[in-house]
């Protein structure tokens with residue numbers, strides 16, 4: 001089992017490049033003015049140009065207008081969209097891009113409802129529910145609330161950090177994680193050591209072999 005990993009809220013080229021070198025599967029760029037990690041189109045273009053191909057670039061939006069998202073898509077080559085607000089399925093599916101829908105989890109019903117509604121989402125992303133905030137809170141939720149089987153691919157998120165990631169994966173059986181504030185030294189400024197510690201911690205789940213034998 002290899003844990004698919006996204007590190008979100010990149011604002012600096014050096015952080016995105018370092019994450020890519022560590023082997024993350026995806027980086028997230030936040031286009032939401034309410035976030036301390038919000039990037040301009042110019043910043044996003046610079047980051048995307050600087051990272052290696054085959055690292056998925058995810059654009060995160062919160063209740064943006066469709067024309068705002070189209071404008072970003074016309075200028076920044078995003079591979080995937082992440083909707084972290086109150087967007088409905090019809091809205092999410094209009095952009096001809098795979099999308100992730102964030103669900104702020106309070107109870108198991110939230111998960112079941114989202115799975116029934118966002119039927120074409122590439123994945124659901126389960127985050128903590130914090131009153132008045134959409135995400136990036138550093139808060140986790142009760143991982144044991146997650147059902148043992150779920151028909152849709154899903155991503156574990158919310159308050160994940162090097163210190164709790166192994167326990168989070170063990171308790172939730174997550175195959176994919178999204179980490180933002182837990183690997184920062186300040187909002188939008190990633191911490192190299194924390195990113196390294198995170199990737200090192202999840203490497204215990206890796207089944208990738210470096211055996212060069214034929």
Ligand SMILES: O=C(O)c1ccccc1N[C@@H]1O[C@H](COP(=O)(O)O)[C@@H](O)[C@H]1O
Pocket residue numbers: 008009028030032034035036037060062084125127134135136137138139157158159160178179180181182
């Ligand atoms: O990070 C933000 O500023 C943010 C703002 C608004 C919506 C989502 C945001 N980030 C996403 O929130 C989750 C959890 O973040 P954290 O690890 O608890 O800090 C994650 O998916 C981020 O992509």
